[in-house]
Amino acid sequence: MTRSKLILAALAGLVIAGSASAAGGAKHPHGPEGGFPFEGPFGRFEDESVQRGYQVYREVCASCHSMKLMHYRNLGEPGGPFYDPEYPNANDNPLVKAFAAQDEILSSQPNDVGDYEYRPARPSDPFKSPYPNDAAARAANGGALPPDLSVITKARHGGADYIYDLMLGYPDPGEISDDGEIEFREDYHGTLTQAPGQYYNPYMEGDTIPAWEGDPRHAPPGGFLAMAPQLMDGRVTYMDGTEATKEQMAYDVAQFLAWAGEPKQTNRKSAGLAVMAYLLIFAGLLWFSYKRIWRNVSH
Ligand code: HEC
Numbered sequence: 104m105t106r107s108k109l110i111l112a113a114l115a116g117l118v119i120a121g122s123a124s125a126a127g128g129a130k131h132p133h134g135p136e137g138g139f140p141f142e143g144p145f146g147r148f149e150d151e152s153v154q155r156g157y158q159v160y161r162e163v164c165a166s167c168h169s170m171k172l173m174h175y176r177n178l179g180e181p182g183g184p185f186y187d188p189e190y191p192n193a194n195d196n197p198l199v200k201a202f203a204a205q206d207e208i209l210s211s212q213p214n215d216v217g218d219y220e221y222r223p224a225r226p227s228d229p230f231k232s233p234y235p236n237d238a239a240a241r242a243a244n245g246g247a248l249p250p251d252l253s254v255i256t257k258a259r260h261g262g263a264d265y266i267y268d269l270m271l272g273y274p275d276p277g278e279i280s281d282d283g284e285i286e287f288r289e290d291y292h293g294t295l296t297q298a299p300g301q302y303y304n305p306y307m308e309g310d311t312i313p314a315w316e317g318d319p320r321h322a323p324p325g326g327f328l329a330m331a332p333q334l335m336d337g338r339v340t341y342m343d344g345t346e347a348t349k350e351q352m353a354y355d356v357a358q359f360l361a362w363a364g365e366p367k368q369t370n371r372k373s374a375g376l377a378v379m380a381y382l383l384i385f386a387g388l389l390w391f392s393y394k395r396i397w398r399n400v401s402h
Contacts, residue, residue, distance in 0.1 A: 134264030156359025293317015
């Protein structure tokens with residue numbers, strides 16, 4: 104094969120691969136306009152947003168989703184949204200104590216007569232789970248298991264961008280008929296039918312073809328999930344007075360989940376920067392001493 108033929112074959116391969124991926128799958132998550140503040144080597148979590156995100160998680164998501172890897176004290180540790188230098192030990196942080204004490208959890212120690220009782224949680228406890236086990240969680244959610252959200256931004260392609268887009272990606276309730284039909288007129292032409300308890304979302308991994316009436320080669324992206332849309336304007340009343348639009352709540356909860364997935368990110372980045380600065384200075388010193396040592400030696 105000549106060289107130009109090889110290049111042509113490679114290009115054709117690329118085109119085929121490209122069109123194959125365009126024919127199905129979920130919409131690529133793009134996240135909020137302007138991105139998240141924690142992205143990039145100099146990025147940091149915006150504490151106020153992570154604090155609000157915790158409120159959204161608690162008041163909305165926590166009734167179905169556990170976060171088993173998180174402990175209340177993590178909220179008040181360095182890098183955490185409620186960290187206060189006055190309380191280097193997060194277990195003493197009054198805010199963290201108050202958040203924990205609002206949740207009643209089943210004690211792991213039996214009382215004097217051998218029964219297990221509910222008690223207010225302490226900062227050292229893991230976040231309260233909404234269900235005692237997976238079977239109970241499935242039974243309450245029509246057979247679907249709400250995944251644990253501790254590291255969800257690490258477990259899904261697109262991370263926080265994906266959470267943001269998934270939360271906001273559902274079609275408007277006004278676009279869905281009583282029979283669960285969604286009509287597409289612009290990019291796709293046809294009708295998608297939601298089965299009872301299933302909700303269409305263009306960012307969800309899945310397949311829309313079985314529910315699609317229209318050109319099968321041109322079905323809308325995405326899939327169905329058993330979680331109804333969760334965020335509508337005003338769903339929470341923010342403690343800090345920020346207006347709770349659904350975009351704001353999606354932004355805050357996505358940032359909170361990104362923090363939860365990597366609570367030490369801020370510390371890691373500042374340590375990384377210090378190490379880079381040190382290495383740079385050290386490299387400079389090394390270069391000058393090399394020059395100096397070999398100055399009068401012919402080599
Ligand atoms: C009423 C219960 C309920 C509430 C409240 C709820 N979810 Fe869910 N969620 C579910 C269920 C059930 C699933 C599993 C859906 C499936 O697999 O079909 C799910 C799935 C998810 C997924 C995984 C999607 C995927 O890629 O597999 C994410 C992320 C998620 N929820 C985030 C949230 C966030 C963030 C909130 C709060 C703003 C929230 N959920 C509130 C029930 C709930």
